[in-house]
Amino acid sequence: DSGVTQTPKHLITATGQRVTLRCSPRSGDLSVYWYQQSLDQGLQFLIQYYNGEERAKGNILERFSAQQFPDLHSELNLSSLELGDSALYFCASSVGLRGGVTDTQYFGPGTRLTVL
Amino acid sequence: DQQVKQNSPSLSVQEGRISILNCDYTNSMFDYFLWYKKYPAEGPTFLISISSIKDKNEDGRFTVFLNKSAKHLSLHIVPSQPGDSAVYFCAASDRGSRLTFGEGTQLTVNP
Numbered sequence: 305d306s307g308v309t310q311t312p313k314h315l316i317t318a319t320g321q322r323v324t325l326r327c328s329p330r331s332g333d334l335s336v337y338w339y340q341q342s343l344d345q346g347l348q349f350l351i352q353y354y355n356g357e358e359r360a361k362g363n364i365l366e367r368f369s370a371q372q373f374p375d376l377h378s379e380l381n382l383s384s385l386e387l388g389d390s391a392l393y394f395c396a397s398s399v400g401l402r403g404g405v406t407d408t409q410y411f412g413p414g415t416r417l418t419v420l
Numbered sequence: 421d422q423q424v425k426q427n428s429p430s431l432s433v434q435e436g437r438i439s440i441l442n443c444d445y446t447n448s449m450f451d452y453f454l455w456y457k458k459y460p461a462e463g464p465t466f467l468i469s470i471s472s473i474k475d476k477n478e479d480g481r482f483t484v485f486l487n488k489s490a491k492h493l494s495l496h497i498v499p500s501q502p503g504d505s506a507v508y509f510c511a512a513s514d515r516g517s518r519l520t521f522g523e524g525t526q527l528t529v530n531p
Contacts (some may be wrong), residue, residue: 306463306465308463337518337519339519339521345523346424346426346509346521346522346523346524347464347509347511347519347521348521349518349519349520352518360518362518394463394464396463408454408466408469409466409519410466411456411463411464411465412463413461413462413463414462414463
């Protein structure tokens, strides 16, 4: 158990809909990262928040948005869903600003999103 | 543009033997490299890392080797155990916060 929690575990929805994925970081961690893993692919970095502020952005679609709340939990909002958005969405957290070797990222169990 | 590549989607070894997982990268700015292990229905778990100023880092049965000139790193597991069966992801960081992951290699250790 990494200490990072994600809800829900599974989500099935229809095209055009909007969903919200939730992540609670490990106690004491200030950074939250979101990654997407599509079928047979590695994890793709989407976005990072540090202590409530956006710090880095990856290949995140304009239909997707995220935020980190004062209690440090984070939500990833996916709207106008398409079939291709079906994937595993992982949240990770780390203590500091830099998520490299000296600031290990710990991953949650993921949310499996299926868009029908 | 796949900056981190794991060319072997799968690897099968016998228990007690050595497992060698390989990873190649193209971005010269990467300065930290990590290996994560992932079991089904779980998130990736950090395994071991190495800074670009080193060429080897060891932690128990796990050793990571970095060859900067070849832009290649490898993870050695000795001896391999059935519990090591998982997907292994190579990841790299370029002084920033994001990790760039490879596609993963499914390791199967046969008893």
